[in-house]
Amino acid sequence: EVQLVESGGSLVQPGGSLKLSCVASGFTFSNYWMDWVRQTPGKSLEWIGEINTDGSKTNYAPSIKDRFTISRDNAKSTLYLQMSNVKSDDTAIYYCTRYSGDYWGQGVMVTVSS
Amino acid sequence: DIVMTQGVLPNPVPSGESASITCRSSKSLVYKDGKTYLNWFLQRPGQSPQLLTYWMSTRASGVSDRFSGSGSGTYFTLKISRVRAEDAGVYYCQQVREYPWTFGGGTKLELK
Numbered sequence: 001e002v003q004l005v006e007s008g009g010s011l012v013q014p015g016g017s018l019k020l021s022c023v024a025s026g027f028t029f030s031n032y033w034m035d036w037v038r039q040t041p042g043k044s045l046e047w048i049g050e051i052n053t054d055g056s057k058t059n060y061a062p063s064i065k066d067r068f069t070i071s072r073d074n075a076k077s078t079l080y081l082q083m084s085n086v087k088s089d090d091t092a093i094y095y096c097t098r099y100s101g102d103y104w105g106q107g108v109m110v111t112v113s114s
Numbered sequence: 115d116i117v118m119t120q121g122v123l124p125n126p127v128p129s130g131e132s133a134s135i136t137c138r139s140s141k142s143l144v145y146k147d148g149k150t151y152l153n154w155f156l157q158r159p160g161q162s163p164q165l166l167t168y169w170m171s172t173r174a175s176g177v178s179d180r181f182s183g184s185g186s187g188t189y190f191t192l193k194i195s196r197v198r199a200e201d202a203g204v205y206y207c208q209q210v211r212e213y214p215w216t217f218g219g220g221t222k223l224e225l226k
Contacts, residue, residue, distance in 0.1 A: 045155075045163065045206055047215040061214040062115075095162060101153055101208070102174055104162040 002026035002103045004096050009108030012086055016112075022079040022096030022105055029077040030054070033099035036070060036081050038092040039107070046092075048081070050099065064090075086112045116141045116209050120218035126226035127197050135192045135221045137207035142187035143170075144211075151211035154183055154192045157220075158203040166205075167192070199225055 008020040022034075036048040049060035051070045058070050069082040079096050093107040121136035135154075143151050150170035155163040165174040167183040170190060180195045194201055202225050207218040 044219045045208070045217040047208075047217070059213050100168060101155065101163075101165045104164070107162055 002098070004098070004103055004105035006094065006096055006105040006108040009094065009110045011111045011113060012083075013114050014087060014112055016086055018083045018086065018110060020081040020083070020094055020096075020108060020110070022081075024077045024079065024096075024098075027098075029072075030074040034070075034072065034079045035097045035099060035101070036068075036079075037095045037097055037104075038090075039095070040089075040092045048094075051079070083110070086110075088112050115214055116143075116212055116216050118207055118209055118216050118218035120205075120207060120221045123221055123223055125222065126224040128226045129198065130196055133194045133197050133201075133223060135194070135205050135223070137185075137190045137192070137218050139188045139190075139209055139211075141212070143209050144187045150185070150187065151209060152183070152185070152190050153208040153210060154181075155206045155208065156201070156203050157206065158200075161203075163206065194223070197223070197225060201225070 003025045006022045012018045033052050035050040039045050049070050051058045055072045067085050071080045091112045093109050095107045096105045117140040119138045127133045152170045153168045154166040157163040166177050166181050167173050171183040182193045184191050204220040204222050206220050
């Protein structure tokens, strides 16, 4: 069974940093591009970015570019999202997804507030 | 960025009836390979989104044939036949034709 389990969400102050993790199981992680998507409270979905199979290529949404970094560790079947200089607008549920969007994690809440 | 605009459903929809959800893109989603890069998702209350269709009309694994996607390069429809209680939730279209991928604002389906 394919599973994606995010962790690392918390309350963080504006300007602070946070690193989210997503542990994958039930499929060969290293064969798939992976994405991060977020959902702000009561609002729609926003694609954050993606990473290729070996971690050598990433693509990001303009809204978070230069503040967020996506990486992966295929040996640990884990996807990461490093968030820096966070703003109140970054408050959202963060999901990791397999590239095609066919599998999503349960999501993790990040709250940016002083 | 490609803007995705979704229509509103005349809620609630009687159980057993059909419902059509619309989505419009600001640019054609047809790629040079001939495929249309449009996904549909359903997010049930309290759950993560679930992929329903990709390439505009190809159903994802395990998705009921009551769901069917269609459209042109910029106008798309997700039809749900014989609506059931489990179909309630918010439906999102997403374009994956051009970076950054973008979603529509969502269309809520409520059942009577």
